[in-house]
Amino acid sequence: MSTLYDLHCHSHFSDGELAPEELVQRAAAHGVTHLALTDHDTVAGLADAEAAITTHELDIELINGVEITCSWQNFEIHLVGLNVDPHHPALLELLASQQQLRHERYQYMLSKLHKAGIEVTPPLSADLTMPTRKHLAEALVEQGWVKDFDSAFKRYLGKGQQAYCATEWCDFAQAIDAVHAAGGSAVLAHPHAYQLSNKWLRKLLREAKSDGLDGVEVAISQQSPGQRLALATMAKELGLAASVGSDFHGPRPWRELGKNLCLPPDTVPIWQNWQAT
Numbered sequence: 001m002s003t004l005y006d007l008h009c010h011s012h013f014s015d016g017e018l019a020p021e022e023l024v025q026r027a028a029a030h031g032v033t034h035l036a037l038t039d040h041d042t043v044a045g046l047a048d049a050e051a052a053i054t055t056h057e058l059d060i061e062l063i064n065g066v067e068i069t070c071s072w073q074n075f076e077i078h079l080v081g082l083n084v085d086p087h088h089p090a091l092l093e094l095l096a097s098q099q100q101l102r103h104e105r106y107q108y109m110l111s112k113l114h115k116a117g118i119e120v121t122p123p124l125s126a127d128l129t130m131p132t133r134k135h136l137a138e139a140l141v142e143q144g145w146v147k148d149f150d151s152a153f154k155r156y157l158g159k160g161q162q163a164y165c166a167t168e169w170c171d172f173a174q175a176i177d178a179v180h181a182a183g184g185s186a187v188l189a190h191p192h193a194y195q196l197s198n199k200w201l202r203k204l205l206r207e208a209k210s211d212g213l214d215g216v217e218v219a220i221s222q223q224s225p226g227q228r229l230a231l232a233t234m235a236k237e238l239g240l241a242a243s244v245g246s247d248f249h250g251p252r253p254w255r256e257l258g259k260n261l262c263l264p265p266d267t268v269p270i271w272q273n274w275q276a277t
Contacts, residue, residue, distance in 0.1 A: 005271060006258045007036040007063060007082055008189060008217065008245020013045035014067075015134040017250030020045040021052035023257075028058040032258040034271070036065035036082055036245070038189075041098035042130050043086035066091070067189060068175040069098060071168055072204060075194055079175045080217070080243070083274050084184030091182040094170060099130065105165045106131035112163040113156065118145055133157045173211040185214040185273050187243045192220075192227055205238055215241035215270040219261045222247075222254060232264040242267035 010016030011023050018026065020037060027035045037049050043066050050062050064086050068079045084091060113120060113136075120139040137152035146152045156163040176186040188208060191201055205216060218231040219242070235242050244261040263269060 003033045004031050004258050004261070005034045005244050005269075006032045006246050006248070006261060007034070007065065007187075007243050007270070008038050008067070008080055008220075009035065009248040009257060010039050010067075011037060011045040011049070013042055014039035014130050015132040015249060020049035021056075023248075024049050024052050024058060024060060024062065025056060026251075027257045028056075028060045030256060030258045032060060034061045034063055035257070036063035036080075038065035038067040038080050038082075038245075040067050040130065040132065041069055041095055041102060042066065043084075043091075043095065044129065046086050064184075066095070066179075068094070068178070069167075069169045070172040070175050071170070072172045072207075073200075075196070076167075076169065077172055077194060077204070078189040079172060079179065080187040080189045080245070081175075081179035081182065081184045082187060082243070082270065084179060084182040086182075088182035091178045094175065094178040098170060101167055101169065102131055105167050106136070108165045109133070109136055109157065109163045112165070116156075116162055118156075120145065136163075172208060176208065176212045180212060185241070185270055186212060187215040187217060187241075187270060188213060189217055189245070190220055190247060191216060191231060192223065198230075202234065205234060205240065209238050209240060213240065214273065215243045217245050218242035218267060219244040219263050220247065221245075221256070221260050229264055232267050235267060241270040241273060243270040 011020045037045055039045050046064050053062055063082055064084050066081045070077045070079050120143055137149050137157055140146045140152040179186040216235050218235055242263050246257055248257050
């Protein structure tokens with residue numbers, strides 16, 4: 001049986017649409033053999049995912065993961081922690097701080113919407129143990145304030161809009177340290193999502209490498225072949241391992257678990273780090 005890794009996806013414990021049980025079942029149905037659940041700033045869904053694999057006797061291995069929201073040079077950057085101990089005190093302490101920031105941000109955005117004359121209640125689907133802008137966007141759509149999800153961000157929740165809240169997340173190096181303390185591998189998530197120039201992306205990777213970064217997501221479901229090859233080249237030049245991830249949040253025609261995640265030749269897969277230990 002061939003192996004298929006997908007090391008970046010989300011459940012309804014953050015801003016995904018599916019329960020962890022549904023997620024692992026869907027991944028197995030699409031041929032994924034190794035799945036990392038990487039919810040934003042929480043590891044709360046991992047136990048449910050593991051239990052579902054056992055209950056349904058799925059032929060899939062769960063990689064404990066998390067996606068940590070970070071600040072770097074006034075940019076919001078995301079770090080994926082893979083193969084972590086989800087019970088490690090250093091990781092849990094950092095995530096507790098992150099979750100507090102998320103709650104404070106959520107309340108701030110609600111207050112800004114209130115001042116704009118917009119009263120919203122959380123959508124029925126929201127798990128507000130981990131509130132995100134997605135939950136507010138869903139509420140704005142469901143309650144008729146905007147026509148669609150994109151409009152919610154363009155008019156209210158996106159950067160520079162009236163309900164946007166600039167948040168000082170944990171430092172990138174701090175997140176790397178927490179992932180390492182928990183025995184995991186630290187990986188830069190979706191490098192092209194930050195709209196950095198190649199010069200700035202290299203600067204980020206060099207600095208992060210000096211702080212202990214282990215790898216970078218090279219194969220992502222939605223990217224051009226040129227982007228994938230460029231990331232593979234950067235990873236090789238900087239001595240970084242290559243990771244793969246769909247960044248799946250829910251069923252979409254253009255994004256599926258395990259889809260289009262082949263690494264280019266001459267890359268070192270991040271999972272080789274785990275197999276060597």
